Amino acid sequence: MADQIIHPKSNLARRAHVASFEQYEQLYAASLRDPRAFWRERAARVDWFHPFERTCRQDFGNAEVAWYLGGKLNAAYNCVDRWLEDRAEQTAIIWVADEPGEYRHISFHELHENVGRLANLLRAHGVRKGDRVCIYLPMIPEAAFAMLACARIGAVHSVVFAGFSAESLRDRIDDADCQVVLTANEGLRGGKVIPLKATVDAAVEGLPVRSVIVKQRTDTPTPMKAGRDYDFDEEMSKQRAFCPVEWMDSEDPLFVLYTSGSTGRPKGQLHTTGGYLVYASYTHELVFDWHRGDVHFCAADVGWITGHSYIVYGPLCNGATTVMFESTPVYPDASRYWQVVDDVQASIFYTAPTALRALIRFGDEPVKQYGRESLRVLGSVGEPINPEVWQWYHDVVGGGRCAVVDTWWQTETGGILISALPGATPCKPGSATFPLPGVRPMLVDEQGTELTGNDVAGNLCITGSWPGQARTILGDHERFRQTYFTTYPGRYFTGDGCRRDADGYYWITGRVDDVVNVSGHRLGTAEVESALVAHDYCAEAAVVACPHEVKGQSIYCYVIPGQGAEGVEPATIEQELVKAVRDAIGGIATPERVQVVPGLPKTRSGKIMRRILRKIAESNYEDLGDITTLAEPAVVEQIVAGHKAGKS
Numbered sequence: 001m002a003d004q005i006i007h008p009k010s011n012l013a014r015r016a017h018v019a020s021f022e023q024y025e026q027l028y029a030a031s032l033r034d035p036r037a038f039w040r041e042r043a044a045r046v047d048w049f050h051p052f053e054r055t056c057r058q059d060f061g062n063a064e065v066a067w068y069l070g071g072k073l074n075a076a077y078n079c080v081d082r083w084l085e086d087r088a089e090q091t092a093i094i095w096v097a098d099e100p101g102e103y104r105h106i107s108f109h110e111l112h113e114n115v116g117r118l119a120n121l122l123r124a125h126g127v128r129k130g131d132r133v134c135i136y137l138p139m140i141p142e143a144a145f146a147m148l149a150c151a152r153i154g155a156v157h158s159v160v161f162a163g164f165s166a167e168s169l170r171d172r173i174d175d176a177d178c179q180v181v182l183t184a185n186e187g188l189r190g191g192k193v194i195p196l197k198a199t200v201d202a203a204v205e206g207l208p209v210r211s212v213i214v215k216q217r218t219d220t221p222t223p224m225k226a227g228r229d230y231d232f233d234e235e236m237s238k239q240r241a242f243c244p245v246e247w248m249d250s251e252d253p254l255f256v257l258y259t260s261g262s263t264g265r266p267k268g269q270l271h272t273t274g275g276y277l278v279y280a281s282y283t284h285e286l287v288f289d290w291h292r293g294d295v296h297f298c299a300a301d302v303g304w305i306t307g308h309s310y311i312v313y314g315p316l317c318n319g320a321t322t323v324m325f326e327s328t329p330v331y332p333d334a335s336r337y338w339q340v341v342d343d344v345q346a347s348i349f350y351t352a353p354t355a356l357r358a359l360i361r362f363g364d365e366p367v368k369q370y371g372r373e374s375l376r377v378l379g380s381v382g383e384p385i386n387p388e389v390w391q392w393y394h395d396v397v398g399g400g401r402c403a404v405v406d407t408w409w410q411t412e413t414g415g416i417l418i419s420a421l422p423g424a425t426p427c428k429p430g431s432a433t434f435p436l437p438g439v440r441p442m443l444v445d446e447q448g449t450e451l452t453g454n455d456v457a458g459n460l461c462i463t464g465s466w467p468g469q470a471r472t473i474l475g476d477h478e479r480f481r482q483t484y485f486t487t488y489p490g491r492y493f494t495g496d497g498c499r500r501d502a503d504g505y506y507w508i509t510g511r512v513d514d515v516v517n518v519s520g521h522r523l524g525t526a527e528v529e530s531a532l533v534a535h536d537y538c539a540e541a542a543v544v545a546c547p548h549e550v551k552g553q554s555i556y557c558y559v560i561p562g563q564g565a566e567g568v569e570p571a572t573i574e575q576e577l578v579k580a581v582r583d584a585i586g587g588i589a590t591p592e593r594v595q596v597v598p599g600l601p602k603t604r605s606g607k608i609m610r611r612i613l614r615k616i617a618e619s620n621y622e623d624l625g626d627i628t629t630l631a632e633p634a635v636v637e638q639i640v641a642g643h644k645a646g647k648s
C-alpha cells in the first residue's frame with residue numbers, strides 16, 4: 001500500500017521561511033556543496049563580540065570537532081541583552097504554573113534583571129568562569145534564569161531533571177564536580193508535591209558542595225543547614241541587577257547534560273557556546289517556522305535536551321516568547337494543554353508521542369473544548385510517532401490546518417537533524433522525512449558498508465559535523481570517541497536504526513543498542529541492572545525493553561535471587577527490587593515488572609541471550625529462535641512459565 005502523503009498547507013507555505021519543497025531541495029543541495037560557506041552564513045544570526053576566524057575544524061577519527069574558531073560571544077547576551085533595545089517589554093517567558101489559570105509573564109527587561117542578579121549571586125558564592133553549577137529545579141522561571149546566569153559568567157550548568165533520585169543526583173554532582181547547587185524546597189506537578197530539597201540534602205551528604213541555594217516554590221518550610229543553605233529570594237535581594245558578561249570563546253563549554261548510553265554510568269555530554277547557539281536558534285526558526293510574535297510552547301522539561309534547546313536557548317536567542325509549563329497533560333484533566341494553548345495564544349506546540357498517546361485515550365472531546373485557533377505548527381520529539389498518533393495530532397489537535405513536524409535528534413546532536421519543514425515538506429505520517437540543511441545522514445549495514453539508494457534499512461550515521469554537535473564527554477574524551485566514532489570509523493554513529501523508503505523518506509525505527517526509551521526518556525539497561533544487583537535480593541539481572549502502549553517502551557527485569565533473598569516470597573523480592581531501582585535512578589526508571597527466574601538463557605560462552613528475553617517479555621513465546629545452543633535450554637521454559645503466571 002502506498003503511504004499517504006500530507007501536503008503542506010498553502011497558508012503556511014505562503015509565509016514560511018522555506019516555502020516549497022523545491023526551495024528545501026535547493027537549500028539542501030547548496031548546504032552540501034559548500035558546508036563551510038553555508039554554516040558561515042548561518043552564524044550571522046548570532047551577535048559576536050569578536051568575529052570568528054575559521055568556520056569549522058573536523059576530525060571524526062579523533063572525535064575532534066570545533067566551530068567558529070576564534071569567535072567570542074556570550075549565550076546569555078544573545079538570549080537576553082540583545083533584545084533589550086527593541087523588545088524590552090515583550091514577554092520573553094510565559095510561566096504556566098501547575099495550578100490551572102496561574103500565569104506569570106516575564107519581559108525581556110525582567111529576564112535581564114533576574115539573570116543579572118542571579119549571575120552576581122553565583123559570583124558571590126564563589127562561582128567563576130569554567131566552574132560547574134548544578135541546577136535541580138522544577139519547571140519554574142528560576143530554572144531558565146539559572147541557566148542564563150551561568151552562561152552570563154561563563155559557568156557551565158548541569159541541569160538534572162527533578163525526577164531523578166538522590167543517588168542519581170549525587171553521581172551527577174560528583175562527576176561534574178559542582179560546588180553550588182540550585183534547588184527548590186519542593187516541586188509541584190499535577191498537584192503532587194516533590195520533595196526536592198530533601199533529595200538534595202541526601203545527595204550532597206559528604207560531597208564538597210559549598211552552597212545550596214533554595215527557592216521557596218511552596219509555603220512548606222524546609223530545614224536549612226547553616227553555612228551551606230541559602231534562601232534564593234533573600235540572596236537575590238542583596239544583588240544588583242547589572243552584571244557584566246564574560247566574553248566566551250566559541251568553543252568554551254556552555255553546559256553539560258547527562259544522558260544514558262548502552263553501557264556504564266550516564267555520560268556528561270558537553271556542549272560549547274558558538275556552534276550550539278547558532279544551531280539551536282537556526283533550527284528553532286526553521287523547523288517550527290518561527291516568526292516574530294509567535295508564542296512558542298514546548299511542553300518538555302528543562303531537565304532534558306529538548307528543554308535546553310527549544311524552551312531556553314533556541315527561542316530566546318531568536319527573541320521569541322517561550323512557554324514554561326510546570327504541570328502535566330492530564331492535570332486537572334486531559335484538556336490542559338489545549339487550555340494553555342488558548343490562554344497563551346500559542347502558535348507552536350511541541351511535545352512527545354507518549355503524551356499524545358496518553359491523551360488519545362480520553363477521546364477528542366477534551367481537545368475540542370478549546371478552539372486552538374492560534375496553532376500553526378505541531379512538533380513531536382523523543383521517540384518514533386505511530387502513524388495513527390501522527391494522524392490524530394494532525395486531524396484533531398491541528399484541526400487539519402496545522403503542520404505536523406516529527407523531529408529526530410539526540411542529546412548529543414544539540415538540535416534537530418531530521419525533520420519536515422512546515423511550509424515545504426510533504427509528510428508521510430510516522431516518518432521524520434528529510435535531513436535539515438547541512439546534515440548528511442548515511443545508512444550502513446552491520447559491517448559498516450554504506451547502503452546507497454532508496455528502499456534500504458540499516459544503522460543511522462551522520463557523516464559530517466554540524467555546529468550543534470556535542471564535543472566530548474565531560475572528563476572522558478576517549479569514551480566519547482569509542483562510543484560514537486569507532487563503530488563505523490569516520491562517521492558519527494547515532495545508535496538508532498533507520499529505514500529510507502522508496503521515496504527517500506527517513507523512518508527512525510528505534511535504538512539498536514541497549515538503550516530503553518521510556519516515555520521519551522533514555523535509560524540504559526546496564527544502569528537498571530546495576531541498581532538491581534546492588535541489592536542483596538539480587539544475584540544477577542538482565543533488563544530488556546518491552547513495547548508499551550503509552551510509554552512506547554517499558555522496562556522488564558529478570559532477576560536471579562541473591563543470598564539475602566533466601567526464604568523471602570518472590571512477590572516481596574519483586575516489590576523490593578522495583579523500589580531499589582526507583583531509589584537508585586528515579587521514578588522514570590520504575591520497572592514494569594521484575595520477574596524472579598531460576599537462571600538466565602546464556603550461550604555456552606556465558607553471554608546472555610537478550611533476544612530471547614525480549615521476546616518473552618512481549619509474550620512472543622512461539623518465535624524464540626534456536627535455543628539449542630544455550631548452556632541450559634530448560635531454563636527458557638521456566639522463564640516462559642513464570643512470565644505467563646505473572647500476567648494472570
Ligand code: WTA
Nearest residue numbers: 381382383384406407408409410411508511
Ligand atoms: C529517540 C531527545 C524517533 C532516538 C531529543 C534517539 C526519536 C533518542 C525521535 C534520543 C523521533 C528522538 N523519532 N526516535 N522523532 N527523537 N528519538 O537524547 O532513539 O533524550 O536516539 O534526545 O530518542 O534521546 P534524547
